[in-house]
Amino acid sequence: MDFTLSSDQALIKDSVDRFVTDNYSQQQRAAIVASEEGFSREHWAQFASLGWLGIAFPENRGGFGGSPVETMILAEAFGKGLVLEPFVPSVVLGGTALAYGSNGKEHADLLEAMIGGEKLLTFAYAEERSRYDYTLIETQAREEGSDLVITGKKLAVPYAASADSYVVTVRTSGDKHDRDGITVVLVDRNAAGLSRRDYHTVDDRRASTVTFDGVRIPKTNVLGELGKGLPLVEQIIDAGIGALAAEAVGNTSVLLRRTVEYLKTRKQFGVPIGSFQALQHRAVDMLIQTELARSITYYGTMALTDDTSPEERMAALSATKVQIARSGRIVGESAIQLHGGIGMSEEYVIGHYFKRISMIELELGDADFHLGRYVAMGKLLAAAAPHTATETAGVGAVASV
């Protein structure tokens, strides 16, 4: 275990930090928000040429041989700059689906095109009745010869108007809650029968409700195994949580820094408001949560390596999402409160970070969902097993001092 960046990792960090400094001033960002696609194709081409779109995937899966740590470095910098390019949907979610679910050359080619910056991907899993339960799938894919015919609706699909291919969770058999019968498929944006309602999200991103009305795809579009797609879905979601957590760490570090600067410069009653203890202590709580968020993100990132068992990985990433949700809320809400009225202003930057970190809380499962998943992974209760046999197990005074 080593917390220092390797020289390669340090180079990536330098270059992504520089990208953010050079390209994401508030004015530059506002122009991107107002653009047609809500992100910059020029930036995306730059990401591709710098190798950022393939860096985290192992070489034997079509990538450049990095690790989840590289994703963490990039996503944190993107969080610091409130970067709008669809890194998480296309690279982390879509890329993981292809890297780990690939069934042949066609899929490998698509991953290569994504890594090269020619194709964009996104991930569609949420449904009207599912909340965050990714096993509750009512979108049906009926087998017809060598095809699948898809009917259903997916919510909050990120950047669906721009993505070329969608990674979609569908049900090929079983009831809506069954863990079997889930399949992951690729659907082209322009497929017949696919329609979208596009919108700007509350945090200045893009998303769509996507309706599938008899969309026909060949079975060769199945990623992973037909009817046995759940482990792949879980892997995609966990990879996404890792990246979102790092993005949130970037958000929290800026929220903390800007708030402390404000406390030092804003004067009331003739003194900087940072001289008031009530405000100081709240700022300290922001610092504590920023540190906890960063620490749990290391833990989660560590669990994303290929040699972690799925149960351990899911427990770790659920833990990560829970802590990020809690830290993000404390840091975000405190930042607004400590800024006072200016924190409510759309023109002022702090509110944009608050909005982003609030929406990260809702992406890929909120704290309550992941507390449940964490408990279900059995880590919490398994540790109790040796003791539960003895009904008389006494519990004594707390270790003292």
Added chain:
Amino acid sequence: MDLAFSPQELAFREEVRAFIRAELPAQVRAKMESGIELTKDDYVAWQHKLNARGWLAPNWPVKYGGTGWTVVQKHIFDEEMALGGAPRQMPFGVSMVAPVIIEFGNDEQRGYYLPRILNSDDWWCQGYSEPEAGSDLASLKTRAVRDGDHYVINGQKTWITLAQFANMIFVLARTDPDAKKQEGISFILVDMTTPGVTVRPIVTIDGGKEINEVIFENVRVPVENRVGKEGEGWTYAKFLLEHERNGTAGVAGSFQLLNRLRALAGSQKFDGKTMLDDEGFTKRMAQVEIELTALSYAQMRSLAAESSGKRPGPESSFIKITGTEIQQAITTLMMEASAQNALDPSNHSALGYFNARKTTIYAGSNEIQRNIISKRILGL
């Protein structure tokens, strides 16, 4: 950055586990599991085992008996000790006074006291707080007046943990009453068998008798028992407090406490079910365990920074705040898991909850820690 444990680190973990399995005396293990208070002999017996293995003082420089372990090894060691049910390391000698003696003492002091700590010849306690000097520690009034080659100490120290076991106490005393508050304080080592030292127990709200007050009446202490320079004691005191804070966070101990919470929650049946069948309750347990996990990585990061040359700094305040809040949260859940049974003292859980209130007060209250972070990290 490599966030996985290396094969060497995993092998070390096995080594520590095997040591605890082989060496932890059965009666001590049984007491730890059922929460019975340990005697001084229990602690000392375990310290002898650790010392025989060379593991009693991992943080000391190797030449004085430290292990030379990496930060990760120390973390693994602490974690395994807690999960293996080993007694808590008594901090007063090994982790509090020893670093001060090593850093600021002279060769005679190092040569005399350090081996005595390793051999458990001395049991130390901490003479810091006074009735009128709590959070404002530097306002302390205990006086040490020079009389030839002795100091004559008069005053009262309070909230002293396990002073009833101790034969040595390190005392902050004012040697220059005319100097500014933080100046004029000296750091003095006192043999508690010296005439004029009186120890009185203070019973806590949980019925515990682990803390005491210590009265000094014309206690004559040789001048060579002063550590470092006269009047520089406040610097040494702060150095010690920074070391103390990382320990008081009790991260490894909280993992042990979580195991006890699970045992408790799983052992009491209400209408045929335990609290481990209650989704709301298990989610709250999970919340605490997750925060503790985050804290344990934060502590490792802090220790890693320390091992690259920094002494524990204001970051230790953040570890202390969060660690103690977690300890309290776990004891709250233990009490809640017990429901009405908690009213019966033999259930222990309410008493544990009462006792844990101290954690956010001692070693500099959490509000003081927030002041420290505000000033020294945030620059407010």
